[in-house]
Amino acid sequence: MDFDATNLTAIQDHKLIDLNKGAVGHMRNVILLTIDTLRRDALGIYGSKRGLSPFIDSIADRCVVFDRAQAIGPYTQTSFPGILTSSYYFDYGRSSHLSPQRVLVSEPLKSGGIVTAAFHSNPYVSDYFGWNRGWDVFRDFMEYEVSDKVPFLRGKDVNSHVKDWLSSHVKGNNYQSFFLWVHYMDVHEPYIPQREYLELAHSSTEAHALSEDDMFQLFKEVVLKRDISDRQKVALLKELYEARVREVDDYVKQFFGILEQLEVLEDCLVIVTSDHGDEFGEHGGLSHDGKMFQELVSVPLFVFDPERRQRETCDKVVSSVDIPPTINCLFGLEPVQAFQGQSLFPLSEYKERGCFGEAIEKLGHSIKETDKEVYYYLAGNLKIIYRGNIDAWEMYDLQNDPNEINNIIPTVPKEEEMTCEQAHMKAILKARIGRWKET
Amino acid sequence: MSRLTVTDERRKELELKVQKSRDVVREAVREFSSRELAVGWTGGKDSTLTLFIVKQVCLEDKIPIPKAMFIEEGDTFPEIIDFVNEVSKKWNVDVEICMNKDVYDAGGGVLGGKVVVSKLSPRNQREVRERLELNIESFPFEAESFIGNHLMKTVPMNMFIEKNNIKGIFQGLRWDEQPARKQDEYFEFKEGGDLQPSHTRIRPILHFRERDVWDTTFAFGIPYVRLYEQGYRSLGAKTTSKKLSNVPAWEQDLEHTVERSGRRQDKEQMMERMRRLGYM
Numbered sequence: 001m002d003f004d005a006t007n008l009t010a011i012q013d014h015k016l017i018d019l020n021k022g023a024v025g026h027m028r029n030v031i032l033l034t035i036d037t038l039r040r041d042a043l044g045i046y047g048s049k050r051g052l053s054p055f056i057d058s059i060a061d062r063c064v065v066f067d068r069a070q071a072i073g074p075y076t077q078t079s080f081p082g083i084l085t086s087s088y089y090f091d092y093g094r095s096s097h098l099s100p101q102r103v104l105v106s107e108p109l110k111s112g113g114i115v116t117a118a119f120h121s122n123p124y125v126s127d128y129f130g131w132n133r134g135w136d137v138f139r140d141f142m143e144y145e146v147s148d149k150v151p152f153l154r155g156k157d158v159n160s161h162v163k164d165w166l167s168s169h170v171k172g173n174n175y176q177s178f179f180l181w182v183h184y185m186d187v188h189e190p191y192i193p194q195r196e197y198l199e200l201a202h203s204s205t206e207a208h209a210l211s212e213d214d215m216f217q218l219f220k221e222v223v224l225k226r227d228i229s230d231r232q233k234v235a236l237l238k239e240l241y242e243a244r245v246r247e248v249d250d251y252v253k254q255f256f257g258i259l260e261q262l263e264v265l266e267d268c269l270v271i272v273t274s275d276h277g278d279e280f281g282e283h284g285g286l287s288h289d290g291k292m293f294q295e296l297v298s299v300p301l302f303v304f305d306p307e308r309r310q311r312e313t314c315d316k317v318v319s320s321v322d323i324p325p326t327i328n329c330l331f332g333l334e335p336v337q338a339f340q341g342q343s344l345f346p347l348s349e350y351k352e353r354g355c356f357g358e359a360i361e362k363l364g365h366s367i368k369e370t371d372k373e374v375y376y377y378l379a380g381n382l383k384i385i386y387r388g389n390i391d392a393w394e395m396y397d398l399q400n401d402p403n404e405i406n407n408i409i410p411t412v413p414k415e416e417e418m419t420c421e422q423a424h425m426k427a428i429l430k431a432r433i434g435r436w437k438e439t
Numbered sequence: 440m441s442r443l444t445v446t447d448e449r450r451k452e453l454e455l456k457v458q459k460s461r462d463v464v465r466e467a468v469r470e471f472s473s474r475e476l477a478v479g480w481t482g483g484k485d486s487t488l489t490l491f492i493v494k495q496v497c498l499e500d501k502i503p504i505p506k507a508m509f510i511e512e513g514d515t516f517p518e519i520i521d522f523v524n525e526v527s528k529k530w531n532v533d534v535e536i537c538m539n540k541d542v543y544d545a546g547g548g549v550l551g552g553k554v555v556v557s558k559l560s561p562r563n564q565r566e567v568r569e570r571l572e573l574n575i576e577s578f579p580f581e582a583e584s585f586i587g588n589h590l591m592k593t594v595p596m597n598m599f600i601e602k603n604n605i606k607g608i609f610q611g612l613r614w615d616e617q618p619a620r621k622q623d624e625y626f627e628f629k630e631g632g633d634l635q636p637s638h639t640r641i642r643p644i645l646h647f648r649e650r651d652v653w654d655t656t657f658a659f660g661i662p663y664v665r666l667y668e669q670g671y672r673s674l675g676a677k678t679t680s681k682k683l684s685n686v687p688a689w690e691q692d693l694e695h696t697v698e699r700s701g702r703r704q705d706k707e708q709m710m711e712r713m714r715r716l717g718y719m
Binding site (some may be wrong): 014095100124189190 | 584715
């Protein structure tokens with residue numbers, strides 16, 4: 001399709017003024033809604049035809065949708081440092097504990113007079129691992145008894161706690177500005193959806209015949225063993241996953257309903273994203289291990305702006321490290337030195353710098369001391385990956401090979417075997433390798 | 440003072456439970472000498488019951504009572520320290536107070552005090568950098584955080600095991616205490632590695648329910664720390680343990696409420712949540 005670049009800038013500038021007027025520096029409240037393990041391609045706003053996200057799709061016209069958002073790691077411990085501290089996993093060693101040297105987005109906000117509240121039930125970002133700094137209210141619900149089949153608080157229960165807090169906070173109209181972080185775990189394995197959502201997600205499927213025990217058995221026998229030999233079972237698991245996506249869409253709807261009911265929706269900018277995706281056999285595995293392929297590290301990211309009446313799509317490559325500076329900027333606070341990302345707004349000022357990701361290359365969920373690091377760097381349509389366990393390089397052309405099947409460089413590449421661009425990307429990524437050991 | 444009375448029939452049930460524990464202790468003393476064994480003693484009801492049973496078996500078998508290891512994590516109730524001193528004298532048990540004083544002092548002896556890693560002993564620096572894989576300059580002193588748990592509990596225990604050449608350590612864990620313990624076994628061998636000595640964990644009272652512990656405590660006249668009488672149901676670090684009631688622990692609704700709800704979530708609870716999410 002032909003389009004006039006000057007015209008595009010003009011359109012962006014026009015929107016930018018809107019955003020400036022309604023948002024940057026003047027936003028009354030900001031909400032960060034994160035959905036664990038939600039794949040980008042599960043949502044209608046990113047082109048899925050599966051109908052799993054009717055509510056999210058229905059608010060797209062009031063959103064800025066980031067088409068190429070990247071997570072900085074493929075599992076919670078590696079990605080949340082980006083979303084909440086604008087720093088990378090290996091910045092302070094390779095521990096699950098949040099280094100006291102990192103600045104949580106809640107800290108400058110709280111010092112800036114914003115009320116900060118967090119509601120989630122992911123153990124990796126709990127009080128125990130040091131994520132409770134800077135929050136006026138921090139609920140990780142670790143004291144709650146949970147079951148094997150639903151090992152977290154359901155989205156609707158999280159919503160009910162949020163509602164209790166929010167309704168008491170916004171009573172009267174003279175409440176202090178707030179930053180609220182809400183995280184849903186529902187999409188995360190063990191993939192045991194409620195029957196109504198299974199039916200809503202799939203009109204007819206073998207999955208309808210499964211009991212909860214059957215589903216749990218699939219999780220234990222197939223997911224935990226990372227056994228993809230039976231493709232039908234993997235497909236079945238994907239359907240169960242999709243039913244949970246359909247379920248979480250309802251919780252998002254319920255959450256927006258709460259904001260509306262409390263008459264605060266028009267005063268809130270809502271950033272929605274996910275910490276990482278999930279694998280269903282695309283690269284030989286299941287769940288979310290230490291790999292850097294797009295089913296794991298490309299994420300949904302869209303921003304609900306109450307002033308907006310028309311969807312805007314941003315096709316720049318952006319990273320989850322950009323989220324904390326964005327929140328900071330929306331409240332009009334001074335930039336935080338320690339933040340490594342940049343504000344997503346104003347959109348026209350965002351400079352594409354490519355995205356990095358870092359993780360430990362583990363298989364299954366427990367990390368062994370011998371597991372080495374895996375890194376990626378994505379710029380334009382190229383992505384380079386370095387795998388420490390086998391000391392090998394890979395590069396994919398995401399435009400022509402979006403499924404990342406054909407490695408276009410030798411695994412032990414020499415300068416002369418690569419184009420200038422490839423060699424340049426390798427040099428950029430190489431500079432990050434082993435960084436975590438430095439004092 | 441509030442006391443519990445136990446019927447004869449109930450007493451017989453408890454004796455059977457104690458007998459099972461004694462069998463576990465006997466198996467341990469057949470495997471290891473008294474010098475190679477130790478009892479992890481927190482001053483709480485479960486480890487005090489464990490120590491009581493170990494002591495009884497040793498007295499009957501005329502063998503020395505193993506040493507008790509008390510970990511002072513830097514945030515301990517003074518009532519517990521008094522209790523441990525008093526009971527150890529009465530029972531003639533040798534207690535070794537284990538504390539990571541280097542870390543405690545570095546934090547100035549206060550919670551939240553800044554601990555600078557480069558000023559710690561070489562061993563503690565290695566624990567932070569190599570075992571925890573943390574590349575940090577400093578951290579706030581705490582007993583029950585991820586770092587605190589390792590440096591103030593795991594490290595002193597490992598050092599105690601190394602120093603005394605301990606092969607087996609008795610623990611007062613119970614299956615019904617929390618879901619994370621459900622899979623525990625009476626004997627578990629812990630493989631060693633760098634900075635971690637291999638040893639066997641021995642858990643004689645796994646099968647006791649919370650109610651059984653209280654009934655046994657009263658039926659056998661085993662001492663307990665007064666904090667339980669004030670309403671504390673489960674004891675952890677001083678600043679993070681709350682009492683959720685003012686009635687004695689044994690008069691609370693043990694069957695329908697959560698034993699550890701007055702405590703901060705700890706390592707085992709985190710591990711259990713992660714296991715259920717498929718991370719184990």
